[in-house]
Amino acid sequence: MKSVNVGLCGLGTVGSGTFNVMQRNLEDIARRAGKPVRITHVGARRDNPACHLGSVKVSRDIFDVARDPDIHILVELIGGNDVAKELVLEAIKHGKHVVTANKSMIAIHGNEIFKAAEAQGVVVTYEAAVAGGIPIIKGIREGLVANDIKWLAGIINGTGNFILTEMQEKGRAFDDVLKEAQALGYAEADPTFDVEGIDAAHKLTILASIAFGIPLQFDKVYTEGITKITREDVQYAEELGYRIKHLGFTRKTNEGVELRVHPTLVPSKRLLANVNGVLNAVLVEGDAVGPTMYYGPGAGSEATASSVIADIVDIAREIDNAGNVPHLGYSSETENMPVLPVSEIVTAYYLRISVKDEIGQMANIARIMSEKGINIEAIIQKEPEDESDVVPLILLTHPVREHRMDDAISAMQALESVTKPIVRIRVEQLDG
Amino acid sequence: MKSVNVGLCGLGTVGSGTFNVMQRNLEDIARRAGKPVRITHVGARRDNPACHLGSVKVSRDIFDVARDPDIHILVELIGGNDVAKELVLEAIKHGKHVVTANKSMIAIHGNEIFKAAEAQGVVVTYEAAVAGGIPIIKGIREGLVANDIKWLAGIINGTGNFILTEMQEKGRAFDDVLKEAQALGYAEADPTFDVEGIDAAHKLTILASIAFGIPLQFDKVYTEGITKITREDVQYAEELGYRIKHLGFTRKTNEGVELRVHPTLVPSKRLLANVNGVLNAVLVEGDAVGPTMYYGPGAGSEATASSVIADIVDIAREIDNAGNVPHLGYSSETENMPVLPVSEIVTAYYLRISVKDEIGQMANIARIMSEKGINIEAIIQKEPEDESDVVPLILLTHPVREHRMDDAISAMQALESVTKPIVRIRVEQLDG
Numbered sequence: 001m002k003s004v005n006v007g008l009c010g011l012g013t014v015g016s017g018t019f020n021v022m023q024r025n026l027e028d029i030a031r032r033a034g035k036p037v038r039i040t041h042v043g044a045r046r047d048n049p050a051c052h053l054g055s056v057k058v059s060r061d062i063f064d065v066a067r068d069p070d071i072h073i074l075v076e077l078i079g080g081n082d083v084a085k086e087l088v089l090e091a092i093k094h095g096k097h098v099v100t101a102n103k104s105m106i107a108i109h110g111n112e113i114f115k116a117a118e119a120q121g122v123v124v125t126y127e128a129a130v131a132g133g134i135p136i137i138k139g140i141r142e143g144l145v146a147n148d149i150k151w152l153a154g155i156i157n158g159t160g161n162f163i164l165t166e167m168q169e170k171g172r173a174f175d176d177v178l179k180e181a182q183a184l185g186y187a188e189a190d191p192t193f194d195v196e197g198i199d200a201a202h203k204l205t206i207l208a209s210i211a212f213g214i215p216l217q218f219d220k221v222y223t224e225g226i227t228k229i230t231r232e233d234v235q236y237a238e239e240l241g242y243r244i245k246h247l248g249f250t251r252k253t254n255e256g257v258e259l260r261v262h263p264t265l266v267p268s269k270r271l272l273a274n275v276n277g278v279l280n281a282v283l284v285e286g287d288a289v290g291p292t293m294y295y296g297p298g299a300g301s302e303a304t305a306s307s308v309i310a311d312i313v314d315i316a317r318e319i320d321n322a323g324n325v326p327h328l329g330y331s332s333e334t335e336n337m338p339v340l341p342v343s344e345i346v347t348a349y350y351l352r353i354s355v356k357d358e359i360g361q362m363a364n365i366a367r368i369m370s371e372k373g374i375n376i377e378a379i380i381q382k383e384p385e386d387e388s389d390v391v392p393l394i395l396l397t398h399p400v401r402e403h404r405m406d407d408a409i410s411a412m413q414a415l416e417s418v419t420k421p422i423v424r425i426r427v428e429q430l431d432g
Numbered sequence: 433m434k435s436v437n438v439g440l441c442g443l444g445t446v447g448s449g450t451f452n453v454m455q456r457n458l459e460d461i462a463r464r465a466g467k468p469v470r471i472t473h474v475g476a477r478r479d480n481p482a483c484h485l486g487s488v489k490v491s492r493d494i495f496d497v498a499r500d501p502d503i504h505i506l507v508e509l510i511g512g513n514d515v516a517k518e519l520v521l522e523a524i525k526h527g528k529h530v531v532t533a534n535k536s537m538i539a540i541h542g543n544e545i546f547k548a549a550e551a552q553g554v555v556v557t558y559e560a561a562v563a564g565g566i567p568i569i570k571g572i573r574e575g576l577v578a579n580d581i582k583w584l585a586g587i588i589n590g591t592g593n594f595i596l597t598e599m600q601e602k603g604r605a606f607d608d609v610l611k612e613a614q615a616l617g618y619a620e621a622d623p624t625f626d627v628e629g630i631d632a633a634h635k636l637t638i639l640a641s642i643a644f645g646i647p648l649q650f651d652k653v654y655t656e657g658i659t660k661i662t663r664e665d666v667q668y669a670e671e672l673g674y675r676i677k678h679l680g681f682t683r684k685t686n687e688g689v690e691l692r693v694h695p696t697l698v699p700s701k702r703l704l705a706n707v708n709g710v711l712n713a714v715l716v717e718g719d720a721v722g723p724t725m726y727y728g729p730g731a732g733s734e735a736t737a738s739s740v741i742a743d744i745v746d747i748a749r750e751i752d753n754a755g756n757v758p759h760l761g762y763s764s765e766t767e768n769m770p771v772l773p774v775s776e777i778v779t780a781y782y783l784r785i786s787v788k789d790e791i792g793q794m795a796n797i798a799r800i801m802s803e804k805g806i807n808i809e810a811i812i813q814k815e816p817e818d819e820s821d822v823v824p825l826i827l828l829t830h831p832v833r834e835h836r837m838d839d840a841i842s843a844m845q846a847l848e849s850v851t852k853p854i855v856r857i858r859v860e861q862l863d864g
Contacts, residue, residue: 021578021720031645032577114759123756127575133721135575141761143559143567145464146453146741153862213463213762214769222774233784233855236826240782240810242859249860256770258777265782265828265859271727272862274706285864288453289565289728289738295703296724306721309578324555324750327546329573330645337646338688342654345690350672350697352665378672394668396697423665427674427697428681430585430704432717 003036004316007065007096009087010077011044011051014101014128017301018077018308019051029309033316034331041065066091073315075308076100085109088124092116099311101128101304107202107218110209123318125311130203131156131280133303134296135310140210140284147286149211151251153264156203158278158298159187159194160226160246164263165276167234168243174229186278196225197246197261204248207282208259212252217259224262237265243273343403348377348427351395353412354420357384361417365393368415372408374400390419396427435468436748439497439528441519442509443476443483446533446560449733450509450740451483465745466763467752473497498523505747507740508532517541520556524548531743533560533736539634539650542641555750557743562635563588563712565735566728567742572642572716579718581643583683585696588635590710590730591619591626592658592678596695597708599666600675606661618710628657629678629693636680639714640691644684649691656694669697675705775835780809780859783827785844786852789816793849797825800847804840806832822851828859 006022008015022029022039030036042053043062059065066074066087074091076098078084084105088098098117100106106113106126117124127137131154140149155161159181166177178195181187193199201221209216226246237244242265251258266273271293275281280298285291297303317325326332355361362381369376375398382392397405409422438454440447454461454471462468474485475494491497498506498519506523508530510516516537520530530549532538538545538558549556559569563586572581587593591613598609610627613619625631633653641648658678669676674697683690698705703725707713712730717723729735749757758764787793794813801808812826829837841854 017720025578025580025720028580028645029578032573110759111765117759124759133718134724135571138570138575139567139726141464141757142746143570143742144738145745145761146457146461146738148457148460150864153860209765210761212769213460213760213764213766215765216760217771220771228855229857230855232824233782233857236784236812236814236824237782237857239812240826240828242782244857247860252769253772255776256772258772260774260777263857265857266862270862271703271706274703283862286738288449288457288734288741290732290735291864292566292726292728294571294724294726297722300722302720303722306576306578306718309720310575313577314574318756325573327542327549327556328645328648329577329642332645333641333647334645337644337684339649339652340685340688340690342692344687345692346685350665350669350674352668380668380671382668392664392668394672396672423660423662425661425665425669425676425695425697428585428679430698430702430715432582432723 002320003038004072004319005038005040005070006073006075006312007041007043007068007071008039008075008077009043009062009065010079011042011048012077013301014304014308015077016048016050017305018075021302021305021309029313031330031332032326033313034326035316037312037316041068041071062087063090066096067094071096072319073097073099073312075312076102081105081108085113088113089116092120092122095120095122097122097315098124099308099315100124100126101308103129103202103206107205107216110216123315125314127311128304128307130206131282132298132300133306134280134282134294134298135307136282136294137210139294144284144286144289147288150285150287152207152211152282152284153272154204154207154248154282155245155272155275155280156248156282156298157194157200157246158280159191160200161275162186162278164226164229164244164246167229167231168238171231173231174227195227197223200246200248200261204250204259204261207248208250208257211250212257214257220259222260226263229263241268242266243268245273343406345402346399348399349397349405350425350427352423353393353395353418354390355393356417356419357389357391358417364415364417365412368408368411372404374404374408434752435470436504436751437470437472437502438505438507438744439473439475439500439503440471440507440509441475441494441497442511443474443480444509445733446736446740447509448480448482449737450507453734453737453741461741461745463762463764464758465748466758467748469744469748473500473503494519495522498528499526503528504751505529505531505744507744508534513537513540517545520545521548524552524554527552527554529554529747530556531740531747532556532558533740535561535634535638539637539648542648555747557746559743560736560739562638563714564730564732565738566712566714566726567739568714568726569642571726576716576718576721579720582717582719584639584643584714584716585704586636586639586680586714587677587704587707587712588680588714588730589626589632589678590712591623592632593707594618594710596658596661596676596678599661599663600670603663605663606659627659629655632678632680632693636682636691636693639680640682640689643682644689646689652691654692654694658695661695673700674698675700677705775838777834778831779834780831781829781837782857782859784855785825785827785850786822787825788849788851789821789823790849796847796849797844800840800843804836806836806840
């Protein structure tokens with residue numbers, strides 16, 4: 001099968017992440033794309049020590065990549081507007097497909113770029129331009145294709161959400177948190193694009209177009225930032241049962257489309273109100289499906305690279321007209337990955353043990369756990385149930401292999417003082 | 433452009449939803465698919481009064497649909513295992529692509545069905561088989577294609593989640609909530625598949641295969657239901673900072689793959705722990721992207737139809753080798769949808785008004801609001817700020833058109849007793 005050659009322009013944060021993830025997951029990506037997909041040409045003014053380019057061809061002039069006859073897909077990760085647009089149009093002129101993460105270029109020049117691409121019979125994709133690693137463009141353009149979309153609301157600027165979350169959770173002031181965000185690298189030295197809502201307006205422009213099938217109209221977005229939000233307002237909102245989130249919001253009404261970015265009170269019980277820190281989320285209301293929400297990292301080197309590569313693979317699958325996605329996502333299933341019996345899994349446990357309220361019983365339980373090498377993280381001992389002399393003892397353990405826990409439960413169950421079947425529920429932290 | 437003909441087998445809950453959404457959104461679906469997509473043949477033992485079939489051909493023998501030479505795509509929504517599998521294999525034999533929502537058929541017979549499809553050069557898609565309207569199959573197979581998936585955890589049975597949510601929020605007992613779920617139609621008369629975890633195990637089987645590229649292995653899933661969960665355990669978990677959720681969980685370890693469905697304690701602060709009621713969500717951890725989560729309705733007529741139609745359109749786009757998704761999701765953008773100026777939007781408002789603590793000031797404010805036709809939903813009046821005689825007055829309004837609110841703010845700002853600029857933040861309920 002012919003392999004697909006990718007030219008990568010830009011070796012900054014997203015460019016280096018894209019190069020490294022492509023290298024690291026090369027084989028799995030080929031299994032999923034149904035053919036080898038390789039970066040064969042890099043265009044960058046200078047090397048990035050985070051990337052080992054090896055034998056990959058490198059050009060200091062990025063336009064050399066656009067003109068390379070061996071390249072099928074050009075990946076534009078240089079950022080900015082004018083040169084990026086020129087590069088993309090040059091690549092289109094040479095019959096290349098284009099993948100970009102450039103939200104402002106798409107929001108501002110997208111109509112022109114797409115027209116040029118359609119005239120040349122190539123595609124320009126931009127999953128990484130909105131909400132970083134969340135496959136939201138695909139979710140709306142393809143996953144919700146059956147729906148008349150009513151509205152969508154997105155937390156689409158991680159810096160702003162980090163600042164508002166800190167203000168809400170810790171009662172801190174805007175300026176104070178902004179300084180920390182800058183120190184942590186979440187906010188630029190000039191934070192205007194983030195805190196004045198311009199970055200979110202770029203993304204909302206794109207989301208509204210794919211939701212409603214309207215042209216990109218960045219200049220018509222009403223944009224208000226978070227610089228005037230005070231901790232008092234955050235607290236009063238909380239008292240009223242709301243959280244303040246900086247939303248991109250678009251809705252189709254009988255009179256027209258609303259395109260707006262501004263701080264918004266959202267009921268605290270909504271899942272979207274509980275999206276905290278630098279994370280992003282987009283809530284979409286469709287007439288058939290109702291509400292669906294997409295959540296994840298809105299920025300970061302490899303998170304954004306994840307979306308860049310998804311676009312590359314989508315295009316690679318279409319090259320040579322072999323567009324179908326493999327049935328289980330891979331062109332062949334691997335047989336050499338055994339399924340673990342449940343006795344071999346490792347997890348933490350919640351145990352509820354009904355034990356007679358007598359001296360020494362806790363010591364018996366603790367001894368058994370210790371003998372089996374099981375560490376206890378938390379204990380709650382309750383008052384006797386009903387009017388019996390039996391107390392519920394609640395234990396939370398550290399992770400341990402299941403067959404050890406089975407042994408420990410058998411041993412504890414055999415104690416004369418344990419009066420009922422021990423309740424055991426597994427615990428997962430789900431933290432990465 | 434040639435239109436794509438769809439044969440629909442089954443007119444039950446999902447079948448009727450699919451028929452009706454296809455009819456209602458016919459034009460938008462064609463704009464998105466780049467060609468007309470029509471249901472031209474329905475196979476059902478009897479009509480469904482919810483569907484106006486009009487001139488669509490109807491067969492009482494569903495196998496007539498599989499053999500109809502005019503059909504490109506057969507949609508299997510009859511449910512069950514044996515006849516459904518026979519129908520799908522018959523359609524494949526006749527060169528049809530297949531779309532199905534049948535989780536048990538895919539989990540149990542998927543390996544065989546996909547092999548037959550690949551031999552015939554057709555595709556079988558099953559977005560609706562997992563998590564109803566959430567585009568999770570697409571999210572993993574395509575959106576996260578760059579990632580080495582580490583693990584995933586899903587609330588993938590709405591009935592079970594409804595029961596656990598009620599137990600947690602209202603301290604109710606399992607049996608009591610199960611009876612209500614049956615009365616509400618969330619649970620079947622025989623709830624075994626839901627409450628014993630079998631339905632979730634079907635879905636987890638599919639998710640694990642697409643996450644890791646392994647064959648479907650339903651018989652190897654460790655499956656435990658929620659029937660033994662007591663309200664005491666729910667309360668003790670809460671005291672420890674956890675919620676009990678019924679999760680499908682799969683993880684790749686060095687020793688093999690974990691495939692397990694069981695009640696699980698999840699830290700209360702995790703977004704997944706806050707997915708309540710009949711809703712579903714799947715959290716996926718990828719090596720590049722980190723965590724992403726997908727949330728929405730896991731069942732329901734039109735919600736599930738949303739995923740069925742997404743599959744239909746995916747296949748329709750590939751027919752005649754015109755597989756690319758339009759740049760903005762539609763084959764042409766519509767110009768006749770104006771963007772509303774922000775003065776014309778309708779929303780509720782949070783206002784913070786700093787007003788002198790004098791008799792009659794509240795009456796002045798209330799009069800202005802009333803004159804502008806603005807209703808007030810909630811008021812908080814605070815103690816004076818610092819040691820001044822100025823009190824912050826917090827108002828939450830009902831929805832009103834923005835220019836009216838502008839007028840009201842101007843009028844209030846002109847009052848001698850209003851000492852600082854009025855703070856105004858918009859409010860969105862995001863409830864459909």
